[in-house]
Amino acid sequence: MTLLLFVILPVSKRKDIKMNIYAKLETLLHSPQIVHCLEKIRKNEEKVLTFQKEMALIEAPTFQEEARGQALFSLFQEMGLTNVTTDDIGNTFGTLFGTDSKSRGNIVIEAHMDTVFSKGSVHEIIEKDGVIYCPGIADDTRGIALLYGLLLAMKGTDIPLRKNLIFLGTVREEGAGGCGGLKHYLRNHPDTECCISVDGPDSDLIVLGGPGTRTIEVVFHGKGDHAYAGCGYVGNPVRAAVRAMNKISSFTPGESPRTTCEITGFQAGDLAGIHAIPSRASITLNFRSEEKTALENLESFIFSALRDGVQEENDFVTGCGVTYEIIDHVNIPVSCMPRESELVQTMDAVIKSLGMTPLYDTKCPTNANITIGSGLPGICIGGGGKAGSYHSPQEWFDPADSYLGVQAAFLLCMILTDAVLS
Numbered sequence: 404m405t406l407l408l409f410v411i412l413p414v415s416k417r418k419d420i421k422m423n424i425y426a427k428l429e430t431l432l433h434s435p436q437i438v439h440c441l442e443k444i445r446k447n448e449e450k451v452l453t454f455q456k457e458m459a460l461i462e463a464p465t466f467q468e469e470a471r472g473q474a475l476f477s478l479f480q481e482m483g484l485t486n487v488t489t490d491d492i493g494n495t496f497g498t499l500f501g502t503d504s505k506s507r508g509n510i511v512i513e514a515h516m517d518t519v520f521s522k523g524s525v526h527e528i529i530e531k532d533g534v535i536y537c538p539g540i541a542d543d544t545r546g547i548a549l550l551y552g553l554l555l556a557m558k559g560t561d562i563p564l565r566k567n568l569i570f571l572g573t574v575r576e577e578g579a580g581g582c583g584g585l586k587h588y589l590r591n592h593p594d595t596e597c598c599i600s601v602d603g604p605d606s607d608l609i610v611l612g613g614p615g616t617r618t619i620e621v622v623f624h625g626k627g628d629h630a631y632a633g634c635g636y637v638g639n640p641v642r643a644a645v646r647a648m649n650k651i652s653s654f655t656p657g658e659s660p661r662t663t664c665e666i667t668g669f670q671a672g673d674l675a676g677i678h679a680i681p682s683r684a685s686i687t688l689n690f691r692s693e694e695k696t697a698l699e700n701l702e703s704f705i706f707s708a709l710r711d712g713v714q715e716e717n718d719f720v721t722g723c724g725v726t727y728e729i730i731d732h733v734n735i736p737v738s739c740m741p742r743e744s745e746l747v748q749t750m751d752a753v754i755k756s757l758g759m760t761p762l763y764d765t766k767c768p769t770n771a772n773i774t775i776g777s778g779l780p781g782i783c784i785g786g787g788g789k790a791g792s793y794h795s796p797q798e799w800f801d802p803a804d805s806y807l808g809v810q811a812a813f814l815l816c817m818i819l820t821d822a823v824l825s
């Protein structure tokens with residue numbers, strides 16, 4: 404929490420903190436232990452890639468991450484983490500204990516285990532011209548592989564951390580999961596001081612946050628009746644839904660801040676009931692904005708459209724009307740970590756120390772939205788390498804220099820956990 408307050412500090416204080424970050428980094432980069440670990444990370448890249456390919460073949464659609472969770476559980480145990488746990492929804496984590504027993508704040512580094520690919524769609528790894536092709540190979544199997552890269556580097560290297568470092572594989576990040584895995588973890592672990600998400604490739608990436616996302620399902624209920632006998636008397640859920648959708652369709656997307664709303668699904672009736680007023684209709688809506696107030700205003704607009712659409716239908720009939728309910732599927736807050744904050748400045752310095760230029764992104768919704776939305780300092784970083792065709796069967800990962808992503812994450816963790824060097 405203290406890190407977030409950084410933005411309101413006077414300029415002189417900001418300079419102090421920046422000096423402090425550079426001083427810590429300087430000490431780290433001159434420590435033989437750290438230099439040894441950085442070298443180990445470079446040498447281990449082949450091992451990390453082998454692991455990444457093995458993990459990519461363990462299918463893990465959102466809500467079905469068990470097999471990958473079990474593999475990660477075994478890995479965490481093998482690598483010597485303590486208190487290795489899989490929680491009630493499948494998040495899998497273990498702890499590297501710090502030396503400061505009084506420190507209550509844990510540093511968490513996490514990657515999501517789930518992918519957007521349904522079971523049966525991942526068959527093999529194809530390698531061509533040094534590029535690896537497999538659905539999910541980058542998003543976010545690379546993040547999981549980075550956790551392994553860190554553990555490999557730290558195993559057998561006696562660097563005492565002051566604060567506890569938690570390695571976490573989360574479930575339910577993608578799609579209808581709505582970043583629910585990390586939400587669940589943070590709710591149950593108020594001892595978290597800061598959480599770093601690793602998602603996808605790139606060694607120079609700092610995602611500060613992204614738009615807020617809401618996905619809702621609206622179910623319209625009616626009594627149902629004969630299409631001829633009931634017409635004019637009995638409320639029709641389909642017509643109520645259409646009336647509401649008509650109003651919602653008058654929304655014009657905004658560019659600044661980018662604010663969007665789409666009707667993404669509509670279900671009602673069936674062939675057997677072509678002469679019936681159905682008793683049920685449902686629509687799904689996805690709406691987003693980069694700005695909190697714009698998202699709230701859009702939500703009010705949508706909720707009024709639903710209320711008014713149903714009211715119009717109920718005014719239209721003389722008998723039994725239509726009711727509706729809203730089911731929340733995804734609710735990710737709008738989030739943006741201040742660029743001047745200590746956490747962001749630390750990662751900025753780390754990336755520069757490895758000879759790269761930080762690449763900032765403020766438009767990418769990730770698990771970091773959840774961390775920041777919970778009032779904790781958080782960013783999302785890349786796992787190294789390059790990648791593309793995300794969420795498609797052609798997803799690819801180019802591992803050239805991907806060790807740099809692991810090195811950057813390692814240095815960041817050393818600073819955040821206040822590693823004690825000899």
Ligand SMILES: [Zn+2]
Nearest residue numbers: 542543602603
């Ligand atoms: Zn991802």
